[in-house]
Amino acid sequence: xxxxxxxxxxxxxxxxxxxxARVRPRTLSDIVGQRHLLAEGKLxxxxxxxxxxxxxxxxxxxxxxxxxxxxVIAQATSRRFVRENAASVGVKRIREIIDDAQRxxxxxxxxxxxxxxxxxxxxxxxxDVLLADVERGLITLIGATTENPLFAVNSALISRSTLFRxxxxxxxxxxxxxxxxxxxxxxxxxxxxxxxxxxxRVWALKSEGDARRAITALEVAxxxxxxxxxxxxxxxIAEDSIQQKVADYGDDGHYDAISAMIKSVRGSxxxxxxxxxxxxxxxxxxxxxxxxxxxxxxxxxxxNADPQGVVIAQSCWDLVERIGLPEARITLAQCATYLAxxxxxxxxxxxxxxxxxxxxxxxxxxxxIYLRDGNTSPRSTTDGSxxxxxxxxxxxxxxxxxxxxxxxGQDYLGVDKRYYEPKxxxxxxxxxxxxxxxRAARKTKRDG
Numbered sequence: 001x002x003x004x005x006x007x008x009x010x011x012x013x014x015x016x017x018x019x020x021a022r023v024r025p026r027t028l029s030d031i032v033g034q035r036h037l038l039a040e041g042k043l044x045x046x047x048x049x050x051x052x053x054x055x056x057x058x059x060x061x062x063x064x065x066x067x068x069x070x071x072v073i074a075q076a077t078s079r080r081f082v083r084e085n086a087a088s089v090g091v092k093r094i095r096e097i098i099d100d101a102q103r104x105x106x107x108x109x110x111x112x113x114x115x116x117x118x119x120x121x122x123x124x125x126x127x128d129v130l131l132a133d134v135e136r137g138l139i140t141l142i143g144a145t146t147e148n149p150l151f152a153v154n155s156a157l158i159s160r161s162t163l164f165r166x167x168x169x170x171x172x173x174x175x176x177x178x179x180x181x182x183x184x185x186x187x188x189x190x191x192x193x194x195x196x197x198x199x200x201r202v203w204a205l206k207s208e209g210d211a212r213r214a215i216t217a218l219e220v221a222x223x224x225x226x227x228x229x230x231x232x233x234x235x236x237i238a239e240d241s242i243q244q245k246v247a248d249y250g251d252d253g254h255y256d257a258i259s260a261m262i263k264s265v266r267g268s269x270x271x272x273x274x275x276x277x278x279x280x281x282x283x284x285x286x287x288x289x290x291x292x293x294x295x296x297x298x299x300x301x302x303x304n305a306d307p308q309g310v311v312i313a314q315s316c317w318d319l320v321e322r323i324g325l326p327e328a329r330i331t332l333a334q335c336a337t338y339l340a341x342x343x344x345x346x347x348x349x350x351x352x353x354x355x356x357x358x359x360x361x362x363x364x365x366x367x368x369i370y371l372r373d374g375n376t377s378p379r380s381t382t383d384g385s386x387x388x389x390x391x392x393x394x395x396x397x398x399x400x401x402x403x404x405x406x407x408x409g410q411d412y413l414g415v416d417k418r419y420y421e422p423k424x425x426x427x428x429x430x431x432x433x434x435x436x437x438x439r440a441a442r443k444t445k446r447d448g
Contacts, residue, residue, distance in 0.1 A: 020211075044056075171201070277336055405441065407442060
């Protein structure tokens with residue numbers, strides 16, 4: 001039976017739709033950006049063109065077009081599209097979708113795409129309901145999340161899906177998006193709108209690559225203009241129609257930004273290190289977390305090349321705890337710039353990991369009798385298998401301060417092994433020279 005009022009209802013719904021929904025892309029060519037996914041020859045277009053689409057998970061920052069891409073995929077593959085939010089959908093609803101998908105597939109051979117927004121909120125029970133039908137292809141699952149799916153989504157679901165990461169739009173891509181929006185027939189069909197280039201740049205900068213924010217700012221600027229068919233949007237109007245720029249952070253940003261800061265310090269770039277610290281502080285990061293990472297870095301990447309580095313990092317951590325923001329930002333900046341400019345060595349870090357590897361994978365050495373606590377009873381000098389390592393019972397501990405140059409020929413390990421190899425950089429150059437002399441002297445006295 002024909003619905004005589006369907007067109008009128010559709011017209012009313014369209015009238016209240018936000019601009020971002022009205023100009024949503026309908027084909028892959030309508031999508032701005034994401035060329036790393038959508039360029040000719042890439043995996044996703046090949047899957048769509050061959051109608052060989054498997055379940056996929058789209059992840060990336062807000063406003064990068066995850067929902068739009070899912071709808072485009074459904075339209076390009078002529079599949080039925082069902083949209084749900086993983087935070088609110090229940091097992092009962094999932095079973096209904098699966099039953100409908102099976103019935104429609106049997107009746108019309110039309111397959112179903114289930115689009116789950118915020119898939120990281122999917123419960124274990126919901127995943128269990130979906131897994132079997134996703135695996136046999138009864139439904140095609142497209143999940144969208146702003147989180148890292150490797151941490152936020154069940155591994156069983158990950159193994160049955162192809163992951164695609166969407167990136168924030170560049171400034172030029174955002175401007176291209178705004179130009180396309182202004183030219184779109186469903187945007188503002190009855191208005192004559194001109195937008196200054198400077199105004200577009202304001203939105204491109206302050207939207208931080210979020211397409212929805214940029215389009216919403218354009219809509220606010222147009223709707224708040226005077227009641228006139230001819231609208232001219234200037235830079236000032238653009239600034240007044242978008243909120244203060246906020247850097248995208250999120251759970252991934254927490255780890256990505258601190259990783260960038262650490263690698264910048266390790267790479268001796270204080271300017272980059274300061275930028276990433278500023279980004280974290282602006283996003284509300286706990287300054288104690290930054291101080292803790294600087295303290296770890298001071299030993300891991302600088303070590304004895306500049307022993308003062310770990311002292312400064314410890315002082316920084318203490319002061320950040322006592323001072324708090326906003327003043328603690330200065331202490332963090334001082335520490336980060338010092339560590340970035342300091343000579344670098346990971347020799348101590350490498351040495352302890354080598355020793356731990358020997359402990360875990362090789363024979364565990366007993367403590368030589370002459371090195372044991374004098375208040376304990378002498379113990380066997382055999383290893384765990386009962387084999388004697390070395391006959392040390394006749395040896396006695398040699399007090400280093402009584403020896404020439406405070407160097408004895410005593411064997412402190414029982415095997416010939418080197419873990420710590422100072423680098424020829426910073427203070428470790430001095431340590432390297434001294435250690436080599438002492439190692440040579442110990443060998444000479446032991447052999448003698």
